[in-house]
Amino acid sequence: MNNIKHHGFAQIFFYPKGDRYIGVCLELDIVDDSKDFPELRERMVRNVTSYVSHVVENGLDRSLLNRPAPKEYWEMFRSYINQIQKPSSSASWMLPNSRSASKTGVRPVFQGAVESVSLARC
Secondary structure, eight states: OHHHHHHTEEEEEEEEEEEEEEEEEEETTTTEEEEEEEEEHHHHHHHHHHHOOOOTTTTTTTGGGGGOOOHHHHHHHHHHHHHSSSOOTTGGGGSSTTTOOOTTSSSSSSOOOOEEEEEEOO
């Protein structure tokens, strides 16, 4: 069976939701949130590597390493990737947007992030 340990990495997709940030490991369906992005990033990396290590070290069923997140997260991730791959004006993030503009009329810079976590040491 194909699993993330075999691939050697897992992807974590981060996105803002209200005043919080959400982190989702797409291959393992591990989800967490925080108001502090650096804290969330650190916690998600630790959660993913700890989970994989636990499964491997305890000889648990390898199917536990192949539990994709629900389709909605993958769709959000693909949408984010498509968005960042589109050529745009270098200052387009500074334009007012009625849905996400703050009191200053400027959209927040943070729209999402992706991190690949190495599982080589797990």
